[in-house]
Amino acid sequence: MTLQPAIEVDGLVHHYGAHRIHDGLSFSVAPGRILGLLGKNGVGKTTLIKILMGFLTPDAGRCRVLGAPSHALPAETKRQIGLVFEGHLAYDFMSIEEIERFTAQWYPKWRRDVFYDLVDRLQLPGTHRIRNMSEGQRSQVVLGLVMAQDPDLLILDDYTMGLDAGYRRLFLDYLVQCAREGNKTVFVTSHVVQDMERLVDDVILIRRGARVLQSSLPGFLSSFRRYELPPGAARGALPPPDGALHRVEMEADGRLEVFAFKDQPEVEAALREAGIDPTGITPQQMSLEDAFVGYTGKY
Numbered sequence: 590m591t592l593q594p595a596i597e598v599d600g601l602v603h604h605y606g607a608h609r610i611h612d613g614l615s616f617s618v619a620p621g622r623i624l625g626l627l628g629k630n631g632v633g634k635t636t637l638i639k640i641l642m643g644f645l646t647p648d649a650g651r652c653r654v655l656g657a658p659s660h661a662l663p664a665e666t667k668r669q670i671g672l673v674f675e676g677h678l679a680y681d682f683m684s685i686e687e688i689e690r691f692t693a694q695w696y697p698k699w700r701r702d703v704f705y706d707l708v709d710r711l712q713l714p715g716t717h718r719i720r721n722m723s724e725g726q727r728s729q730v731v732l733g734l735v736m737a738q739d740p741d742l743l744i745l746d747d748y749t750m751g752l753d754a755g756y757r758r759l760f761l762d763y764l765v766q767c768a769r770e771g772n773k774t775v776f777v778t779s780h781v782v783q784d785m786e787r788l789v790d791d792v793i794l795i796r797r798g799a800r801v802l803q804s805s806l807p808g809f810l811s812s813f814r815r816y817e818l819p820p821g822a823a824r825g826a827l828p829p830p831d832g833a834l835h836r837v838e839m840e841a842d843g844r845l846e847v848f849a850f851k852d853q854p855e856v857e858a859a860l861r862e863a864g865i866d867p868t869g870i871t872p873q874q875m876s877l878e879d880a881f882v883g884y885t886g887k888y
Contacts, residue, residue: 593656595620595774601650610636616803623775625785628795634778638746671740673748686715696738704737724751745777761788786877813880815873818845822866833859848883
């Protein structure tokens with residue numbers, strides 16, 4: 590039996606006034622996977638999450654979340670979704686204990702033990718008011734509330750706001766364990782790309798004006814390659830991106846970085862055709878952050 594996607598986006602189009610944010614965006618997220626949505630600021634990551642949650646209605650296309658249309662999510666479906674939206678936490682006049690009791694009444698699968706397992710690490714009394722917390726402490730409360738819902742789908746939009754490195758790593762390990770044990774689907778964005786390498790199974794990369802790239806994380810890191818050329822290799826203008834050479838960039842010291850979805854012999858041939866001497870070309874290892882910058886460009 591084929592399981593329906595946890596998230597399905599087909600031909601999504603959306604504008605802000607005359608500015609087109611998404612133009613025929615299509616992808617799907619299989620249930621039980623942890624997927625990272627990557628893209629530079631302004632490519633529409635947060636807009637996409639607003640559409641998935643029904644806060645915005647797309648101009649065209651279809652979006653379904655847990656089998657329901659995103660613009661008309663039933664209350665029961667919403668209870669199966671845990672949302673962290675840019676670290677937002679309402680009702681900051683409440684205390685830790687009050688926000689837990691208030692939120693618990695809306696979720697039949699509420700896990701009080703999960704909430705306090707995360708929030709007790711703040712070493713604050715239960716009477717402590719949310720409004721008197723630091724940004725990072727407030728984010729920890731948000732994450733505790735979301736995880737305690739025991740949702741089938743977690744949508745995390747830049748959950749890292751204000752979290753220190755130690756708690757961020759703790760939460761990632763906690764999230765992976767919960768997702769694996771409960772067969773949960775996670776859809777996450779973050780400006781801390783190195784976190785994604787520890788967390789995700791799959792990636793979606795969005796570039797403005799380009800087709801979306803969706804791949805398993807190992808598949809992307811093995812197929813997208815970086816090469817380095819010594820100073821003086823380029824005798825003229827650098828080739829534009831998106832050809833056989835996905836991107837060629839010159840470093841401050843004159844070295845060239847070449848990114849491509851091609852093996853070295855094909856890259857060397859493409860470099861010669863572009864007027865670049867491939868002598869001395871060397872393959873370079875990449876982290877996900879290196880590959881993200883190489884795929885989307887530095888600027």
